[in-house]
Amino acid sequence: MLALNNTSVQPVVFFLTGIPGMKTAQAWISIPVCLLYVLAISGNSLILFVVFHEQSLHGPMYYFLSMLSATDLGLSLCTLSTTLGVLWFEARKINLNACIAQMFFLHGFTFTESGVLLAMAFDRFVAICDPLHYTTTLTNARIVHIGLSMLIRSVAVMLLVVLFVKRLSFCRSVVLSLSYCYHVDLIQLSCSDNRINSILGLFAIFSTAGFDCPCILLSYVLIIRSVLRIASSEEQQKAFNTCISHIGAVAIFYMPLISLSLVHRYGHSAPPFVHTLMANVFLLIPPVLNPIIYSVKTKQIRKAIIKVINRKQGRI
Structure with missing residues (x-):
């Protein structure tokens, strides 16, 4: 096929893929996928609403939680149209610029969420290891600076990454393996040398999630060491309970992210549906489960949600 640079008069068109080998069942598969999107969007919107409106939740831990919900919301919304478009309407076409834009937001929100999880680990570290200086260390101004630094980094x-993707040449018609634009998937379809892009992709992962994950592990090593020094087993249990929600959020974020990266780079012999399954797990599970985890395990969030629901029922 003829290779076209992105500056060509004829725009490059990509074709998104639904569920490989299950085209006839896509309409049925789209029902649980749509339900997961609804849960992700409504759950994270509810967390943002209660943190914003409830004065009792105006503290560092809940500000970081609202950042997590905002990134999860963005992660869900940036792929909603293409994923459901492919499953419902076979709307598979997407041009290069739209694909790059979706890739930018998808990975940008992913790297931002990694940074927010690191900030939340720091929050738990200060709260447990240095509680007397908690409010003076995590001031509102410092929380804003932390949030902005994570966003700017992403x-x-x-x-x-986008700058070097724009320099690539692509074939006239190319088929992506997912229902959204993923960097590794996109550059593998290039008709030109993509080694620099692959290196940049690895650099992007290691400079964000690759840096954040060890720092989170280190913070929990220090937290565990500090908690074990507490004489009372009841106090130890109470301290560990404050970390359970964050540990769950870290696990459901990093495990699918690492698995998807490994499958895309090294799992070329894996069946196509494995790639699709990992991609959907990475995309939907963290935004769906994070609000549930924090609502169940955090008493203040649970009380605030019940309060908001009761208030709305009282108005009806």
């Missing part, structure tokens, strides 16, 4: 990394 944007800077992704702008570099």
Whole structure:
């Protein structure tokens, strides 16, 4: 096929893929997928609403939780149209610029969420290891600076990645293996040398999630060491209970992310549906489960949600 640069008069068109080998069942599969999107969007919107409106939740831990919900919400919304479009309407076509834009937001929100999880680990570290200086260490201004630094880091990394993707040449018609644009999937379809892009992709992962994950592990090593020094087993249990929600959020974020990256880079012999399954797990499970985990395990969030629901029922 003829290779076209992205500056060509004829725009490059990509074709998204639904569920490989299950085209006739896609309409039925779209029902649980749609339900997961609804749960993700409504759950994270509810968390943002209660944190914003409830004065008792105006503290560092809940500000970081609202950042997590905002990134999960963005992660769900940036792929909603293409995923459901493919499953419902066979709307598979997407041009290069739209694909790159979706890739930018998808990976940008992913890297931002990794940074937010690191900030939440720091929050738990200060709360448990240095509680007397908690409010003076995590001031509102410092929380804003932390949030902005995570956002700026993600944007800077992704702008570099996008710049080099724009330099690639692609074939006239190319088929992506997912229902959304994923960086590794996109550059593998290039008709030109993509080694720099692959290196940049690895750099982007290691400079964000690759840095954040060891720091989170280190923070929990220090937390565990500090908690074990507490004489009372009841106090130890109470301290560990404050970390359970965050540990769950870290697990459901990093495990699918690492698995998807490994499958895309090294799992070429794996069946196509394995790639699709991992991609959907990475995309939907964290935004769906995070609000549930925090609502169940955090008493203050649970009380605030019940309060909001009762208030709305009282108005009816």
